[in-house]
Amino acid sequence: TQLLEQSPQFLSIQEGENLTVYCNSSSVFSSLQWYRQEPGEGPVLLVTVVTGGEVKKLKRLTFQFGDARKDSSLHITAAQPGDTGLYLCAGANGGATNKLIFGTGTLLAVQP
């Protein structure tokens, strides 16, 4: 069974601080996605990384896929209250069905 462990599980920081969320597995994934979920809503895709070592930037968010495609990280620079939410990583196992294995989630609270 493929598992994705995220750390930390909870994170409460002040506006303006930097943070990093980690997503780790012992399994190799063909691609990895990061989603953000706000209370009462479904997850929304932030980014997809497909190549080992790939780095993608989305404004203040930087996503990295590990060289061996087993892990990923999300770094937020100068966090804002609007960044508050549940961050989920999800690994795809390839093939024809696009099944995703979701991580355990990181709940981020950014205090003004």
Added chain:
Amino acid sequence: NAGVTQTPKFRVLKTGQSMTLLCAQDMNHEYMYWYRQDPGMGLRLIHYSVGEGTTAKGEVPDGYNVSRLKKQNFLLGLESAAPSQTSVYFCASSYSAGTDTQYFGPGTRLTVL
């Protein structure tokens, strides 16, 4: 363009009762999925469909059944609800496999007493 919609938004059942959750998408997507979300466990795949008339088991299929009679609809059924099925249920759809984006509905919060 409503995207992915789910009905109902909230439901309370007694143990042993049955119900059906409806998911509808207006994006002409081939792939549809049902997940459940429990605290500290992320999202777990219950069943999925790769096209009209097809269904397949996911990670946690026991106690659930699904049907995809029309391309735009994916139904999740609970024949005899149990307290362990108390959860938030999400439906998602995607155009194709691989790295394609999954679009999620707003969720259904189900409580089984």
